[in-house]
Amino acid sequence: MPLSSHRQFDIALGFAAESVERTMDRxxxxxxxxxxRVFEAMRYSSLGGGKRLRAFFVLAGATLFKVGTQPALRTASAIEFVHAYSLIHDDLPAMDDDDLRRGKPTCHKQFDxxxxxxxxxxxxxxxxxxxxxxxxxxxxxxRTALVSELAKAAGARGMVGGQMLDLLAEQENSDQTIGAITHLQRLKTGALISFSCTAGAILGKASDPMRMALAGYAHDLGLAFQIVDDLLDIEGSAEELGKATGKDEAAGKATFVSILGVERARAQAGMLARQAAAHLEPFGEAADLLRQATEFVVARRT
Amino acid sequence: MPLSSHRQFDIALGFAAESVERTMDRxxxxxxxxxxRVFEAMRYSSLGGGKRLRAFFVLAGATLFKVGTQPALRTASAIEFVHAYSLIHDDLPAMDDDDLRRGKPTCHKQFDxxxxxxxxxxxxxxxxxxxxxxxxxxxxxxRTALVSELAKAAGARGMVGGQMLDLLAEQENSDQTIGAITHLQRLKTGALISFSCTAGAILGKASDPMRMALAGYAHDLGLAFQIVDDLLDIEGSAEELGKATGKDEAAGKATFVSILGVERARAQAGMLARQAAAHLEPFGEAADLLRQATEFVVARRT
Incomplete structure (x- = not known):
């Protein structure tokens, strides 16, 4: 009896999380x-938690191009380190001022x-x-290509630029359009997700069309991911998510959900996920895990 | 009539500062x-100031190995970007809480x-x-060698580790030995200065002995530089330095000067500077600028 695709995906995600965790630890x-003390804080905030979805994207992408385990795991670790650093700084009192992250005190609460x-x-x-x-x-x-792409994804024209836009949007409390929120999210979370999805293609020296197909996948999936994040902020519980919820609404912050409403936002996420899957056609069955990831992203509760 | 070596050095330092400033701007x-807003803050804190001593070391080192201007200036810019970032974060209220830097409001004072x-x-x-x-x-x-060396110099076992030690030393207010302070400074400021001095050798694919000679130079000069910094914190004026002075003493912080006293600290800086110059012997006259830098570091008033 074959495993359901849902179960297959859970196993693959768990496997990716465990292997990248071991690599990061090393x-x-x-x-x-x-x-x-700074080593301990780095370990506290980067180990032992998180879905490791970015690591999964790297590993799943790498299998398409027969990339070895070590290159994929090291690249995935590097991305998870950047993701962990961004969460530590985002949680600081001067930024989002959060006390809870992945069900634990945030780094500045646990340390200083x-x-x-x-x-x-x-x-x-x-x-x-x-x-x-x-x-x-x-x-x-x-290696220089990886460094270059990660630096761009993490920098002022990528993740940090998106975080700046987010802070300004909160302060100004202005009417935001869907276009503006989409732009913000493409920078804030989309750039690093894009790099995660295309890193395997860089490691495997894949052709440009293959890399572009994965970039298209990442583009749509990253946005679906963010819309679901906004939905969970409204519908999820702090217990499930391991972080405070309802913050966007309390801050009067414009999100996909505040503009589109819950139903249209959910429909939009589903549409983007299907669109993401369509980009995988050139890879055939080899991309099944990445296909299943599109369903997971929409269905997830945390 | 030949220019005095002092004058020669001033011209070279000014030239390095101007060229790297133009490159950074670009x-x-x-x-x-x-x-x-984040672009403006990056520009505010990295342009228009500083001695650019690290950039000078890169350019002076690069001339020893016939490295082109563009590689040297780009590498020097990268180091100055890391130096600028470290000053921005060091000045934050949670860290050293400084309001003034290079005679201007610090980044968080000017922005937030x-x-x-x-x-x-x-x-x-x-x-x-x-x-x-x-x-x-x-x-x-x-390029990967440069990335690798900069990442090590800037990371938890380099600059950031030194900053952590510095914060802990302040909090504990404990008796510090010269050995402990030396270790702290080798990490906090020494690691980046070492990379600055050896970057030219990496760019020029110099032999290991040549690179090691420059590492030895950097090792001694970096420490001399820090001792003079401690002396200036006591003897300099805020007006001259463009930042608050007397902070170490007020904080009861152990420094080279608090342990050795002014006279012995000055003698030690002079000894280290001569020792640094001795490492340059294999390069002959080609290293005259780096030799003059050892005199500058000890004689500087800012």
Missing amino acids: LLPSGAVGEA EATAILAGDALQALAFEVLAHEDTHGDPAV | LLPSGAVGEA EATAILAGDALQALAFEVLAHEDTHGDPAV
Whole structure:
């Protein structure tokens, strides 16, 4: 009896999470030195939690191009380090001021603000150190391509730019259009998800059309992911999500849901997920896991 | 009539500062987009100030190995971006809580804390983006070596680790030994200075002994630089330095000067500077500018 595709996907996601967790653990600094407090904060905030969806995208993309496990896991770890750093800094009092993350106190609550700032800074540096290392790929041209793409995705024209837009939108409390929110989310979360989905193609030196197909997939799926995030902020419980909910509404923040309403937002997420799956056609059955991910993203409760 | 070596050095330092400033200006993001506030903060804190001593070390080192101007200037810019990001984050209220930097309001005073955190984050990403770009060097193996070395120098076992030690030392207010302070400074400021001094050797694919000679130079000069910083914190004026002075003493912070006293600290800085110059012997006259830099570091008033 074949496993249901839903069950298959859960197993693959769990496998990706466990393997990347082990790799991250090995790559993170440790040791009984004076500065170990920052090592502990880096470990506290990057290990032991999260869906590791970005890592899954890297691993699933890498299998399409017969990329080895070690390059894929190291690249996935680098992306998870950047993701973890962005959450640490986003949670700071001067930013979103959150006390809870993945069901645990946020980094600055567990340690202190200074340590949290430094842990985020060091996680970003670690991501680039990992990508540039020869263990990530034998060809230095591939490693520079990875560094370059991650730096763009994480920088002022990517994730950080999106975070800036988000902060400004909250302060101005102005009427936002769907176009503006889409632009914001493409930067804030979309850039890193895009890199996650295309990293396998870079590692496997895939042709441009193959890489573009994955970029199209990431483009649509990233937006679906964000719409569902907005829905969960309204419908989910803090217990399920491991973080505070209802924050967007309380802050009077424009989201896909506040503009479209729950029903249209849900329909839009479903439509984007199907559109994402359509980009996978060139890969045939080999892309089944990435196909299943589109269903997971829409159906998820956390 | 030949120029005095002092005058020669001033001209070279000024030239390095101007050229790197132009390169940084070109590399920094700009444009009238919604997220431009973070671009402005990045520009505010990285342009228009500073001695650019790190950039000078890159350019002076690069001339020893006949490295082109563009690779050297791009590498120098990347290092100055990391240096600028570290100052922005160090100045934050949760860290050193400084209002003045290079004679101007610090980034979080001029903008706000959230923007300052993001500007620092984006400057770090930009540094790696610049190094990984093909314009920095035609050989991707050289570019990955640069990324790798910068990431180590900036990370938890380098600059950030040193900053963590510094914060802990302040909180504990404990008796510090010269050994502990030396270790702290080798991480906090030494790691990035070492990379600055050896970057030219990486760009020029120099032999290991040549690179090690420059590493030895950087090692001693970095420490001399820090001792003079401590002396200036006691003897300098805020007007001259463009930042608050007397902070170490007020905080009861152990420094080279608080342990050794002014006279012995000054003697130690002079000894280290001469020791640094001795490492340059293999390069002959070609290293005259780096030699003059050792005198400058000890004699500087800002």
